[in-house]
Amino acid sequence: MLSLAPEKPKAAAPSHPPVNSETLLIEVEGVRKAFPGVVALDDVSFRLRAGTVHALMGENGAGKSTLMKILAGVYIPDQGVYRLHGRDIALTSPLDALENGIAMIHQELNLMPFMSIAENIWIRREPLNRFGLIDHARMYQMTRELFAQLAIDLDPEAKVASLSISSRQMVEIARAVSYNSDVLIMDEPTSALTEHEVAHLFRIVRMLREQGKGIIYITHKMNELFEIADEVSVFRDGHFIGCKRVEQLSHDEVIRMMVGREITEMFPKTIVPIGEVALEVEQLTLDGVFHDVSFSVRQGEILGVAGLIGSGRSNVAETLFGVSPASSGQIRINGQAVTVDSPRTAMQHGMAFLTEDRKDTGCFLNLSIQENMQISVLGGDNLKAGFVRQQALDEMCAAMSGTLRVKTPNLEERIENLSGGNQQKVLIGRWLLTNPKILILDEPTRGIDVGAKAEIHKLICKLAGQGVAVIMISSELPEVLGMSDRIMVMHEGRVTGIVDRADATQVSIMTLAAG
Amino acid sequence: MAISNTQALGKSPKSGAFRFKLPAEARIFMVLLGVALVFELLGWLFVGQSFIANKERLIVMVLQVSVIGIIAVGVTQIIIMGGIDLSSGSVVALTAMVSASLAQTSDFARAVFPSLTDLPVIAPLAAGLLVGLVCGLINGAVIAKTAIPPFIATLGMMVTARGLAKWYTQGEPISMLSDHYAAIGAGINPIIIFLLTALAFHIILSYTRYGKYTYAIGANRAAARVAGINVNRHLILVYTVAGLLSGLAGVVTSARAVSGQAGMGMMYELDAIAAAVIGGTSLNGGLGKITGTVIGALILGTMTSGFTFLRIDAYYQEIVKGIIIVVAVVADQYRQRNRRS
Amino acid sequence: MAISNTQALGKSPKSGAFRFKLPAEARIFMVLLGVALVFELLGWLFVGQSFIANKERLIVMVLQVSVIGIIAVGVTQIIIMGGIDLSSGSVVALTAMVSASLAQTSDFARAVFPSLTDLPVIAPLAAGLLVGLVCGLINGAVIAKTAIPPFIATLGMMVTARGLAKWYTQGEPISMLSDHYAAIGAGINPIIIFLLTALAFHIILSYTRYGKYTYAIGANRAAARVAGINVNRHLILVYTVAGLLSGLAGVVTSARAVSGQAGMGMMYELDAIAAAVIGGTSLNGGLGKITGTVIGALILGTMTSGFTFLRIDAYYQEIVKGIIIVVAVVADQYRQRNRRS
Amino acid sequence: AKLGVTMSAFDDNFLTVLRNNMKTYAGSQKGVDIQFEDAQNDVGRQLSQVQNFIAQKVDAIIVNVVDTDATPKITKLAQSAGIPLVYVNRMPADKTLPAKVAFVGSNEAESGTVQMKEVCRLMKGKGNIVVMMGDLANQAARQRTKDVEEVIAKAPCNGIRVVEKQTAKWSRTDGRDLMMNWLSAGLQFDAVVSNNDEMALGAIQALKSAKRLDKTIVAGVDATQDALTAMKNGELKVTVFQNAAGQGKGAVDTALKLSRGEKLPSMIWVPFELVTPANLKNYQSRN
């Protein structure tokens, strides 16, 4: 146990709660991992005890996922000590980790879309019959048993491609549990889940804790921390800041450790004057997906959209923006009836749409931050004789990433190398550059840390103050409640109610969402 | 409280299981039937005879795509795994040369290896398979170890193997092959070899881990790695298997022509890929079936025989063949989409 | 026990901004220089003369890849956009036939169109470009409207266009072309056409919206659509541009040979793709530069000249060419990775 | 009568002339129905085409074989189906041809010999030559190159040396590029012996722009229209004429006769003929 790394100055002295070393599952010390241009982890230490839920907190890009990927054998650290059950170990591949009893649910979904749920779960461990061939019947049976134990209701034979993101997340969880490993790492497992599923997940997590497993739980959601975690380690800028028992911490203290400063207001909602009706939707229908959706949103107003997973909120947003044009119904913008048949026409009507899945429909992963940000404004004034006015655009992008505090060495960096939260900020920047009149945000703060979240919320309020009509879909109830002027609730592809800010409570929304 | 994926859409959670859904292969089979029926109809109209009710023609239809089919069985696996193989045709030529050179009879004065004539048939067969295997192994190893695109790695092999085939006898064809060797390609033997190969790999792909890994890597390579699959090893394995099958195809080709020639197998890689894709294998990886590929190959064979049957000029044949490849894939996609929504 | 005891590299998180980073093209240029230097060295050792210091040789090196290069400029754009084009070689043949048939002089008794001889040179040129444009347009439209893989759509075009080229004069070559037409392919004109085309599209790809959209679609097609790009229209546009360039290549080829033949351009598509990929264009889309492609083409040209210069047998040329294609791409990737970490 | 023809390639210049001659001649005969297939230089494809013709029950099959090594198999297929078979242009490798099988064409071994002998005469038996070869996977390329080498191995031509031989894949542009590469390497030679006219024409273009043409003898094979024009302009010195009309007519005639059950000699020769500026006008309108 020897590390030659020099002591790094730290914002707060790392402090570990006293532990009985016999219950230590994982111990890492002095871990360093650098990527081109970025040191993701620098002299980081971390301990996991058996029978505990250990939360990991930190801003976007703090290095949480990187550390977990090292624990799970995906990355090989540049330097550091790794002890498992008190034994030194050097993992070389994810398989290595799995065989040593470490399973991980990654931040990004890692499923094979064209294969069945059962095949995804039991890959590499398929039951064989006496001819050495795969016994599908038994595999489905095993899946049903696993699902029964976890109270998941999915058809094991269904193809993963046909599942919603949340169901896919549940499949990931089931697979991780099925390894029956000593250590289970969950990297933001709830970012795609709503309250219902989260509660359900927590029951699973508690069950595993009872069985004496060690669970590492990464989240940006403060309430989850206090609900499920026993201990919490905080990271900032690739450094380990400290580790405490949750009981010894308050909400504000965690934030201070993460951000290094106070954040006073969580939902900085400012009441702004509400103007004319900007967007009006009547009887909007997409056959087989959602029906008779009617609502309106005014200039300066924030319309929150709540609902359970798969209630069709994202589909409504996609239809509004022309991604999948409506089969019937009417859209009126500033009182004018319009046909929106493609995102292009939607943009011409002053709309902007931040999609929920940034990897699939947001980022151009191998292009630079700058190119990602300016792609939607390559027209009009920014075009001269067919040529793009690069200088002006670059300045706009630089200013925007400054405003949004995108953490990156420079704007030429590929967006792929940013942490999830920073990618999200770049995409928000892309849409803000278009100066939208109507802004549709689908899960705008998914996977975003508290600091950045507050900034984004402030920004949304500021835009509303400038007269932009905002539609904000969110699965985080506190966010919807805190930010919206009115809340529309959906259930099974239909609007079940539109509630004013004053009348909205957690309970009233959930009742409508349940149908 | 259960989590269900089908709360919306007014679908009961289980409805999917009961919905009538034709498997992809059945859809492609319809295309095959359609093509055959069109020829049958035109046959009665313009030629005055049946297209299908002719035993010899049925045999040729399959026979002429047997070699392509054997290659396509390997190529299908590579494509399912998210790769591509442009080298098959050249590997066919190289193996045809090598195996033919070991199958010569001693009554030929100018044998390539005068001391290696009249060998038992197993020798050229084994040598051919081995050459194919090595070519595939090199493809796989290069792709796995250097992470260059398979398109480039196999393009390199395509050029190199063709060069090797020409160099082997300085372009001279190899003839006077033993009767035992010729028997491999005689009569309907190529058909039998093709169908047995297809059957074997159909079972392997559907019911073994080898198969599951192949689909998993093609569907999502990162996910496959995270799930603990040794992606690189499997990659090498699949390319090696495909090389082996190209080797087999080379042996069959040379046995069929009773001669080994450096120009053999030209462009076969494209026909094999076409057979796989017409058969429903997606070039994006993760999707495909050997049964589909067999039908895809049969569609190509039926077209060739049909054109000759209708006495369509060779120019038009090519013109129409290109169009039909596109139409077959479009039709398949269209039906797929229709059935979905 | 430590996993690794190496000292920290002492890089602060910001060091990236100051890091020296060679652009991709510079790296490929090194490969070109390397190849040329190897030949220079071997030249002094075995041939006793300089490889590079020879004006005529330098001209041939570029001249012989000019046609491939013109095609590759279009193909690069398609690959950046996430597509592929297998039809270029056949389109070259078809346009060569059509434009040659309109460039015949009247003193030839058996002209293809006896009434259309002695036309001004603009006629065959325009006809050739138009044919290429239409082929590209069809490729693009099929891909955009039916969403079938570009590999299949352009494979179909490859077969069909070759068939059309053969059908056009029933395989008969077209000769007796006017001097004005021949001038297009005379001397170093093909080089000039190639470099001007490359320069124009280098500028277009780097500094116009057309270029930005091409990269964006290649990087993430779904995201490009959501970002307001009319993806289908742009797709058609880029395939059309590539078709146009294949058409131009066809005109240059036939002008150079002063003859139109249906067998022209065979396998050019693969050389063009190889040039693009050696030049650093990624087959996954979203990455690539025209400058890289030009250097990629020059690498191929240097190799051909180098082999002839060293008097290497044709067999070995092919064998080595395949290996070099792979090695060039591997080397490029390797350096890329090294520079990164 | 129904005739099925499989050509080794449709885009070869000489074979196109041959094919067109067959077509015209068959068209002039009453009740003859002729169908052409393109084997695209692939033996496997050609075998399948023969088998398709057999399934079709044509009255006779004409084969322009891709590679003569594969003929025993083709002969066997036709023989066991009882369908008459005529090989055209390229001579089959069979030791003996059975009944109902015939060959119409020339001896490929002649073309290169005739060509080289004339070049040798022009060079007065000594000097340096370069050889442009066709695609090496192709039989004609190998045979013609071998012919050339055999001629210069013996007196009176053994004063001639091959300084370089290389492939230009039958094509004019490749021929031109190859010649430019040679010239840039400073290669010294007195004659270019090319396996076909196309490559020879490419060489002429390159030699012309390097101003070396007047000092160089260029020889091709095929006597295509372009080649004859080049010869008329004094650029090409030697080419070899294959009688496409004779071969085409002969093949169709033989096939028809065999299908009527007539007895015929199994080898019908249509020899190669040397073309030089001296006898050029006899050939100008023949192919």
Ligand SMILES: Nc1ncnc2c1ncn2[C@@H]1O[C@H](COP(=O)(O)OP(=O)(O)OP(=O)(O)O)[C@@H](O)[C@H]1O
């Ligand atoms: N593959 C990679 N290549 C280059 N840089 C990377 C790579 N992966 C991560 N990074 C960088 O390392 C740093 C840490 O990233 P990491 O994903 O661990 O953050 P995180 O704490 O998980 O953030 P988030 O909460 O947004 O998920 C970031 O600055 C990120 O840009």
Ligand SMILES: Nc1ncnc2c1ncn2[C@@H]1O[C@H](COP(=O)(O)OP(=O)(O)OP(=O)(O)O)[C@@H](O)[C@H]1O
């Ligand atoms: N690609 C797809 N294929 C099949 N069904 C899909 C697909 N995408 C979405 N669905 C289904 O459409 C329904 C509505 O999904 P949508 O994403 O609009 O809901 P949502 O309320 O936004 O939920 P989420 O929070 O998951 O985004 C869900 O039942 C989902 O399963």
Ligand SMILES: [Mg+2]
């Ligand atoms: Mg993370």
Ligand SMILES: [Mg+2]
């Ligand atoms: Mg949603």
